[in-house]
Amino acid sequence: MGTCCSSQSSPDAFEIESLPVERLRGLAEDNEVIVDASTITEFAKRLWPVLSKLTEGIFVNEVIPKVNKVLPGMFNISLRSFSIGEKPPRFGQMRIIETQGITSAQDVSDRLRTILPFVWDSQAQVDAVVAGFRVGVQKIQIKAEILVDWGPILDQYPILSGVGITMPDPPTIDFDLTGAASIGELPPIRSSIFKAIDGAISRAMVLPNRLGIPAGRERGVKPWVVTGPPPIGLLKVKVISAKNLPNEDMSGQSDPFVEVRVGYLGKHFKSKVVDSSLNPVWNEMTHAYPVYTLFQKVHAFVSDSDFWTPNDAIGGLKDIYIHDIIHVTEPKEFDLYKKDGTKVENAKLTLAFEWRELKLSEPSEVKMARESSLKEGPTDFPHVISVLIDKVIGKPELQEGFKVGCEIPLDDGEAFEFESSYAKKEDSYTSQFIYKRVLKKMDEKKIPIAQQAEITGLTKEQIEQFRKGFKVHVVPEFDIGSQNHAVMSLAEIQSKSLKLSLTQAGRVIDTVELPLAKQIAE
Template identity: 25%
Template sequence: MVCSRLLHALCCCFCRITDSVPGDELKQSKVPRHPRHSTNHPQKVTFPTMESMEWFNIILRQLWPNSQHYVNHLCKTTIEPVLRSALEEYRLTSFSFDEVDLGQIPPRLNGIKVYDEPSLREIVVDVDFEYFGDSKIKASVSELSFGIDEIKISGRLRVVLKPLIGHYPLVGGVHVLFLESPHVSYNLTGSANVFDLPGLRSIIRRALEEQIEQLMVMPNRLPIQIANDIDVAEFNCPIPAGVVRLHIVEAENLTQKDFSILNKGKSDPYCIMRIGLQNFRTEIFKNTTNPKWDACKEYVCSSDVRFGNEIHFEVYDHDRMTDDDFLLMTSLSFQEIWKNEIDTWLPLTETDSGRLHIKATWYDLSDSADSLQTQLEEMSAIQLPTKKPLHSAVLVVWVDSVRNLNDHPGTYVRLSVDDLEQATKVSERANDPLFRQGFVFLVRNPWTQKLVVEVVEQKHSRPRGKVEVDLNTILNEPKLEVRGKEFALEGDWGGTATLRLNITLRILKKTVAEDADCVAAESE
């Protein structure tokens, strides 16, 4: 019975991937893509390092016809409102799914790898997923009808079973995500040459592709709750495991790409760092083959990040008139960084010249304010004056609900820490809107910064109630957190209206080498 619940959850999430997010090509990044990132898909992809999953494919094939009703319900109640909101930004209104036909061909799982780490209290599974099916979707937007067929999706899919509980069904829920943007292609069809309208095809494609990234490409993940008695906030927005501080120091002996009468052979190099959906790009150094970028970037990491995840580095030569030239590629695994401090020249691939100098440090997250001063002093010592500031803490905010509004407009909650801003989804007309969304911020100095939370009326995009929380007050709380606290709203919706929040602060703390050795010994 337990297995059937888990299989049902996995099947449901596969259905959601397959029918909610079509696109007719690999997502185009704002930064260059190396030629190896091709959008052409083989008819059959095999991964010999993974264990076979033919037994599960047989189960999935038999379950597939029974998923039709669930997928139709999912599209109408969950995916349709999100896409409707996204397309309204492009002045395309009234989006709706008219028909969703799953077809006869189910997804395939070509391999599986389960990571053996009992100390994590979760089970991490990677599967190589592909869907080259015959499903068909009919939809309409702004009184124009169109169809989607020949959908193809493939990529490395991660399934995290957590939390592990001591009673039926033994697993509280499942988190599902792609480790990198999956390869996606599809065919758009439309009556009366609907896609001949200028820009309409690209607008619809862009809106659809953005949804899969926001839904479940790392660091985003899709939570599927199985047990009813688990902590919803902790399951949907767990406290991160740590922060990695990456320092792209320099490169040397790069290939000379630019030649002219005045320029005897140099390049204008810059470096791109990729982690899942996140990209970071350094500045461009002119006329050199030995750039010194000294650029830092910090990433908040989940507990499963060290399994099978890599940080990719690519160096390009900037050209104003033509496409930028590829110079070198290399990577660093999170397993190497975890509980370690790295200062190394990375080996390169696909190039005969050049190397890249990288520093990386893993920081655990402490629930004690005692480590804050040490972290601030360390930041000050390594701070690069011309770069973005580093951070000393992580702030996790769970927006649960708003109660006792004076009227019933569509509302959403907007959160900000200085110039960093995030927002919940819109809750339609309700006197007590329920949001239940979590957000993570990197914080420079909790002693001086504040969290601002605003309840915004969607129609006029203006805040009607506000709560301000000085983060130094959280430093005085036990374990640096407040849970389930009702904050009184200030503003138009003041009086009896309240906002229910969980606020958790965690301080970055460098792991001592001896502690890392102890952890490794315990895991053995």
């Protein structure tokens, strides 16, 4: 990286790119290290001519189609012009957190973790036509924290088995609308654009989704360890009560309810509405949220329920990180803040938390747990199901690109689902010429056919066909390495199936359903 950093416990500066393994061990033992990220900001500035074109492509090809998908047909957006602007994002100081030391390649929980604040006050200009009206979007502002996992860390070369880049929570997004949308003539536009931008970013980069760059496959580290590590724990939030809420109704009272969210994929919880009260009591427990890092936040917001008009926002929590509340054993009062950051005077929200840490078990323990968990215990007890799509073996036509979809219907009417894509690549498996040349060289060196098969990935029968001059159809393998996780009750595991679908060019070409209980038992 070529940037200097310092620790509160050690004032010495050093170059990140020249760190020996011993110093990396020292970093892993520090509680917190602060890294100057000005070099990263400078890199972004220098690379912005290229990065801006990539960002424009994402907006045109991803965001706009998603907006049109959720809007009524008459409100579909037609772009007239779009420019991302010349202003690159800025990065704050990077912190090294949650480190656990250096262990063997088999310990998938061992990582060097950094968190990097990110702000982009863009100069983007969007000019579009919606339902015959000219509509513009400008001054798009995005604030987020970027989480970078370096590892798992190996005790051998290449030391870092990969890099995973993600966001602990959805970014904060704001923008200005011009034209008809700015004066409220098209009320669905703002919320739809917001949801589309937020969704496009979250589906790609918010936990448990991440950009993974594996580097240590040859050392026995699977790509999914980098791209989709499992959750570290489960969190339940008990919404107890609130007091001194401001009155939002003409009657001098409010009809408050609370919404709770943890993470992007975690299901939103909504409490009951307490009629005509400024000091409501709920005593309701949320479902279990999967937690992937202690730097995720707990989001809780109090609103006033209105029947004829949109609900009035009262206030919510501000920067409540999970690492601050997992050891809180008693109910705790929290101040409430408006969306503009100002404090709601005297208003308090009382919450309690139930934290359960998850740990990876030895294979024998996993087997015992599988055998017993499907037979014993309460059926509503939360379980974490990990779904790994390792590879797809199929026809050469799949080289043109495809998508693998995964879906599990849940009892509440919602569904756990995720999708992995394979982009078109040059076919390195079906080149008859290359195979013939390689096999000929190995024959000249008198390498046994069994060893030739191991080296090339061909079967002995395919090698014999090559020797006879026949064309050989080699079934290609497509590495996916995508993993995701669902929180389900035991009853759901016992009764639900996992549905996998293979799609190419918008057409479903294959599907399969796998009973969850049977897959876990095996």
